[in-house]
Amino acid sequence: MPESLLAVLDALPYLLEGSFITLVVVLGAMGFGFCLAVPLAVAQVYGPRWLRPLVALYVWFFRGIPLLVFLFLFYFGLCTALDINLSAFTVAVVVLGLISAAYQSQIFRGAIMSLPEGQLKAARALGMSDAKAILFIILPQALRLSIPGWSNEYSIILKDSAVTYALGVAEIMARTHFVATRTYQHMPLYAAAGAIFLVLTWLGIRGLRYLEEKVRIPGYSHHEF
Amino acid sequence: MEEPILKVEGIKKRYGKKEILRGTSLSIRRGELKILIGPSGAGKSTLLQCINFLVRPDAGRVWLEGKEIHHAQGRELHHYRQQVGMIFQDFNLFDHLTALRNVEIALVKVRRMSRNEAHDRAMAELERVGLGDHVQKYPAQLSGGQKQRVSIARALAMDPKVMLLDEPTSALDPELIGEVLAVIRDLGELGMTMLMATHQIAFAQALANEIVFMEDGLIVEAGPPEKIFGCAENERTREFCSKVMELYTDNR
Amino acid sequence: MEEWLYIQNEAAPALFRGFWVSVQLIIPSATLGLLLGILVGILRVFGNRAVSAAANLYVTLFRGIPLIVQLFVWYFGLPYWNIYLTPFTAAILGFSLCSAAYHSEYIRGALLSIKRGQMLAAHSLGFTRTQTIFSVILPQAMRRALPGCGNEIIYLIKYSSLAYMITCIELTGEGKILASDSFKFTEVFLLVGACYLVMTTLATLLLQALEARLRLPGFEHRSF
Numbered sequence: 001m002p003e004s005l006l007a008v009l010d011a012l013p014y015l016l017e018g019s020f021i022t023l024v025v026v027l028g029a030m031g032f033g034f035c036l037a038v039p040l041a042v043a044q045v046y047g048p049r050w051l052r053p054l055v056a057l058y059v060w061f062f063r064g065i066p067l068l069v070f071l072f073l074f075y076f077g078l079c080t081a082l083d084i085n086l087s088a089f090t091v092a093v094v095v096l097g098l099i100s101a102a103y104q105s106q107i108f109r110g111a112i113m114s115l116p117e118g119q120l121k122a123a124r125a126l127g128m129s130d131a132k133a134i135l136f137i138i139l140p141q142a143l144r145l146s147i148p149g150w151s152n153e154y155s156i157i158l159k160d161s162a163v164t165y166a167l168g169v170a171e172i173m174a175r176t177h178f179v180a181t182r183t184y185q186h187m188p189l190y191a192a193a194g195a196i197f198l199v200l201t202w203l204g205i206r207g208l209r210y211l212e213e214k215v216r217i218p219g220y221s222h223h224e225f
Numbered sequence: 226m227e228e229p230i231l232k233v234e235g236i237k238k239r240y241g242k243k244e245i246l247r248g249t250s251l252s253i254r255r256g257e258l259k260i261l262i263g264p265s266g267a268g269k270s271t272l273l274q275c276i277n278f279l280v281r282p283d284a285g286r287v288w289l290e291g292k293e294i295h296h297a298q299g300r301e302l303h304h305y306r307q308q309v310g311m312i313f314q315d316f317n318l319f320d321h322l323t324a325l326r327n328v329e330i331a332l333v334k335v336r337r338m339s340r341n342e343a344h345d346r347a348m349a350e351l352e353r354v355g356l357g358d359h360v361q362k363y364p365a366q367l368s369g370g371q372k373q374r375v376s377i378a379r380a381l382a383m384d385p386k387v388m389l390l391d392e393p394t395s396a397l398d399p400e401l402i403g404e405v406l407a408v409i410r411d412l413g414e415l416g417m418t419m420l421m422a423t424h425q426i427a428f429a430q431a432l433a434n435e436i437v438f439m440e441d442g443l444i445v446e447a448g449p450p451e452k453i454f455g456c457a458e459n460e461r462t463r464e465f466c467s468k469v470m471e472l473y474t475d476n477r
Numbered sequence: 478m479e480e481w482l483y484i485q486n487e488a489a490p491a492l493f494r495g496f497w498v499s500v501q502l503i504i505p506s507a508t509l510g511l512l513l514g515i516l517v518g519i520l521r522v523f524g525n526r527a528v529s530a531a532a533n534l535y536v537t538l539f540r541g542i543p544l545i546v547q548l549f550v551w552y553f554g555l556p557y558w559n560i561y562l563t564p565f566t567a568a569i570l571g572f573s574l575c576s577a578a579y580h581s582e583y584i585r586g587a588l589l590s591i592k593r594g595q596m597l598a599a600h601s602l603g604f605t606r607t608q609t610i611f612s613v614i615l616p617q618a619m620r621r622a623l624p625g626c627g628n629e630i631i632y633l634i635k636y637s638s639l640a641y642m643i644t645c646i647e648l649t650g651e652g653k654i655l656a657s658d659s660f661k662f663t664e665v666f667l668l669v670g671a672c673y674l675v676m677t678t679l680a681t682l683l684l685q686a687l688e689a690r691l692r693l694p695g696f697e698h699r700s701f
Contacts, residue, residue, distance in 0.1 A: 065674055066638035080663075184557075194538070
């Protein structure tokens with residue numbers, strides 16, 4: 001067997017462990033981002049007038065600066081300045097989550113705004129408070145419509161998670177580079193890492209498509225927005 | 226004379242420069258079926274939506290059973306809206322819920338009924354509008370006429386004291402109009418108080434207690450159908466009525 | 478006062494130097510990426526089966542693999558085959574190739590959205606296939622692809638920070654060095670962030686102006 005293949009096979013278990021960490025980072029960030037993004041989107045569409053520009057400001061800020069800069073800012077800067085001791089892993093999840101919240105909020109916002117106005121009106125006409133109408137009528141529909149956008153967001157965060165290597169998070173990329181510098185089998189190992197990312201992307205998109213099918217409303221064609 | 230169940234006075238609404246309602250007042254007594262007619266853009270729909278504050282009037286007062294709705298917000302507003310059923314032109318069924326859940330949801334979330342109680346009530350209402358066999362279907366799987374009947378069942382389940390119907394048949398294919406009108410007619414016979422905007426002149430003529438003709442945000446004339454369709458006082462009323470009667474006979 | 482002096486005397490010159498390197502990375506990469514993206518998009522739609530399959534494979538790979546892995550391949554990987562690139566060249570190569578894959582997605586969608594009648598009309602006037610693509614289809618498609626491609630360029634501005642990871646010292650790299658020397662991480666990275674915000678905001682405004690400028694009456698920029 002050629003040396004390159006051997007090196008890849010040797011490293012494979014180590015890299016797969018890394019993909020577990022990658023997935024935890026990605027899912028953690030998406031979950032955290034989701035929890036932030038839903039209130040952000042609701043605030044931007046239904047919130048008081050003074051709140052809407054603040055949400056827009058949040059989105060502008062977190063979409064306008066590179067991930068790497070945020071990672072450095074939070075890990076080396078804010079954590080030290082505020083004297084909080086967070087692991088690189090935690091910072092990675094938080095930063096990816098904060099950025100993802102900005103993007104996800106815009107996915108949800110688009111979905112909410114694509115719903116016919118009558119849905120909210122009908123809920124109000126039945127005596128629902130706006131909070132109930134949003135929770136029981138608007139969000140269940142908007143979140144369904146958001147799944148394709150989510151699938152896109154997943155593949156972006158998955159790839160972005162490789163940047164957390166810069167803080168030393170032991171995900172796929174960090175492990176690949178670590179092995180490569182020892183074995184000098186850079187090309188085969190990077191190819192392996194690339195393949196792992198492709199598989200993870202494919203799996204995630206598959207999973208979300210399954211979810212979309214699972215929660216699809218019968219007879220309802222999901223229009224683009 | 227009996228006190229009106231619902232009374233509105235001096236409702237005004239403007240969008241930018243355009244005045245949609247210019248101080249409209251009307252009242253409706255228990256068990257009455259009052260029908261609003263008038264050209265599109267007359268403000269019928271805005272008036273109905275102002276009555277339960279889905280559109281916020283710029284001015285005007287509203288009474289339900291003699292009690293004025295002072296602060297149309299928060300608890301008081303939600304409580305008031307529960308007592309005023311609303312039927313929309315384009316149904317506005319909740320697209321992510323089955324027919325049954327559409328009727329149940331407000332019972333459970335707003336009236337805090339138990340799931341079982343709500344289920345039984347919703348089933349009864351859906352059977353009443355002739356949809357007992359379609360309760361598990363989603364809105365997208367129902368015809369327009371069925372959707373409108375679900376939305377009527379949804380409103381009825383809240384035990385409204387009065388129903389507002391905003392052109393309930395105008396989004397329907399002609400062959401589906403009859404089934405919805407039949408449901409509304411039955412409701413009227415059971416004594417439901419209704420204020421309905423419609424272009425269904427024959428229905429109005431046969432069943433309304435009073436016809437209200439609106440134009441340019443004002444009520445021009447009101448009276449029993451014989452009078453409005455037979456010998457209206459106002460020139461504009463006569464003109465409109467003769468036009469729609471002509472249309473109506475043509476369609477036959 | 479001390480802060481201000483630090484910014485004026487040390488931070489500003491270094492960050493400006495880095496900013497300039499970033500600009501030198503972004504402009505050629507954006508240009509090359511867009512041109513290559515247009516080419517790949519055309520090949521995917523109008524190429525024969527083999528060509529469009531190859532183009533699709535390229536796009537799948539370059540969109541599916543993280544940019545940072547791609548950069549490492551060009552910089553640390555190619556020496557495996559005795560090809561040595563400077564960090565700067567490797568960065569531009571990596572950015573252009575990755576960006577092109579994304580651009581081609583938008584271009585492809587836009588090309589497919591142009592009505593078939595346009596092609597038939599041009600053929601009936603005696604245009605060749607290539608002439609039709611370049612003088613009839615593409616000018617329309619580019620207008621539809623512009624919002625997506627514009628977004629991709631904004632992404633590129635942000636991802637240019639990854640050049641630092643392959644030792645090409647641009648804005649982020651200068652920031653890192655500066656901060657490590659002075660331990661003023663928060664201040665320095667906020668400044669660096671502000672520079673990127675200026676770049677992304679400016680680019681957004683420019684692209685919006687361009688879109689408005691190229692808008693044709695009645696030709697809708699519908700999404701697809």
